[in-house]
Amino acid sequence: MGIREEIKSYIVRSGMTMTEVVDRLYDDYEWSRSVPNLSGKLRRGTLRYAEAVELADVLDYDIVWVKRKR
Template structure:
């Protein structure tokens, strides 16, 4: 499985866990952040792996999450 597919599946699982549909997510993003209200547009970004970092932050917010950077432990 390609990285893009893994990322897409992970994001789709967060959408399901949030109890939302793709349409609901897209509507929220359009209202709050001025995204396109097109489900195929979001699906295409996920499929191509072309979601920008700022868009990922906004998408996480729409689902009730925030992206946190955490330093990895070094294994010796």
């Protein structure tokens, strides 16, 4: 599964629509209110890490780094 599909699956699991997600991002972090803008970032793979953290926050997720066992 690619990053785009993974993030979209988190949006679906949260029970929110893309429009609702974009509205929350606008309200909480002053993102653009444009669904095509978010979709484009996911499609192009240009979502910055800080944006991913904010997106996870509005979806009520935490991004956790776990050291791999070797």
